[in-house]
Amino acid sequence: MLTCKTYDLAGAMDAIAPAMGEQNVIIPVLNGVRHIDVLTERFGAGRVLGGLTVINAALMPDGTIQQSQVRVNITAIGELDGRSSSRCTAIKTALEAGGIPVQVTDNVLMMMWEKFFGFACSATIASLSRSRAGVIARASDGASFVSAVIAECTRVVTAVGYPPLPAFNTAGEISALFSQPDSAYGPFMLIDMEDGRPTEGEHTIGDLAECAGRLGVSAPLLTASRCNLQTYEINRCPKT
Structure with missing residues (x-):
C-alpha cells in the first residue's frame, strides 16, 4: 500500500x-x-x-x-x-x-475524484488565506471566498467528467467546515506550510489547475493557489 x-x-x-x-x-x-x-x-x-x-x-x-x-x-x-x-x-x-x-x-475512480474535489477546495482556501478555518469564518469576505473556491473547483471536476455527487454533499461539508468561528481546523497542506515542510501542491492543486487549462475552464483561484504554493517552495528552499 x-x-x-x-x-x-x-x-x-x-x-x-x-x-x-x-x-x-x-x-x-x-x-x-x-x-x-x-x-x-x-x-x-x-x-x-x-x-x-x-x-x-x-x-x-x-x-x-x-x-x-x-x-x-x-x-x-x-x-x-x-x-x-x-x-x-x-x-x-x-x-x-x-x-x-x-x-x-x-467505482473507485469516482470516489477518488470526490475526495480530490473536497481536498482541492480545502487546500485552496487554506493555502491562499494561510489561515485556519475559524479565522476565515470571522473574515467579512470569508464566506463569499469559500463559496467562490467551491464553485470554481466544481466547474473543473465537472468538466473532467466527475461532478460532485449530491449523496456525498462534499460542497456543503466544506462550507460548514469553514463557517465555524472557533474552529482551529486546518488541512494538512496548511500545517505543512506552517511548519516549513514541502507540500503536495503540484500533484494536487497544480494538477487540477492544469486540467482546467486543458479543458478551457477559467480557474483563477486555483491558479493563484498554485502560484502561492510555488512561491512558498521557492522561499522555503532559496538558492545559496
Whole structure:
C-alpha cells in the first residue's frame, strides 16, 4: 500500500520495484489522481488498484501524527476498470483482520475524484488565506471566498467528467467546515506550510489547475493557489 507523500513518488517507485512480482499489486492512498497514470505507466495497469483513505491527519513538528477534529475515517479500494476481483476481497479481509475497515467499490475512480474535489477546495482556501478555518469564518469576505473556491473547483471536476455527487454533499461539508468561528481546523497542506515542510501542491492543486487549462475552464483561484504554493517552495528552499 503506497502512502508516501507524492512529491517523492519517483523514489517510492524505485524502492518498491525490486519487490514487484507477478502477484503483487500497488494500492495508492495518496491525495489527487495524477499518481494513477504514473504508477500504471511504470508497473502496468494490472498491477495498480484505485484506493483512497480519508482520515484528516497531520504530521506534527515532533514527528507524531495527529488526527484533526474532523473525523471521517473512510478507506476504499477497487479495480480501476470497475470489475469485481478476488484480490480486492483478499486485501479487504487482510486489512480488516488488522483493524482497518475497508470498502470495496466498483467505482473507485469516482470516489477518488470526490475526495480530490473536497481536498482541492480545502487546500485552496487554506493555502491562499494561510489561515485556519475559524479565522476565515470571522473574515467579512470569508464566506463569499469559500463559496467562490467551491464553485470554481466544481466547474473543473465537472468538466473532467466527475461532478460532485449530491449523496456525498462534499460542497456543503466544506462550507460548514469553514463557517465555524472557533474552529482551529486546518488541512494538512496548511500545517505543512506552517511548519516549513514541502507540500503536495503540484500533484494536487497544480494538477487540477492544469486540467482546467486543458479543458478551457477559467480557474483563477486555483491558479493563484498554485502560484502561492510555488512561491512558498521557492522561499522555503532559496538558492545559496
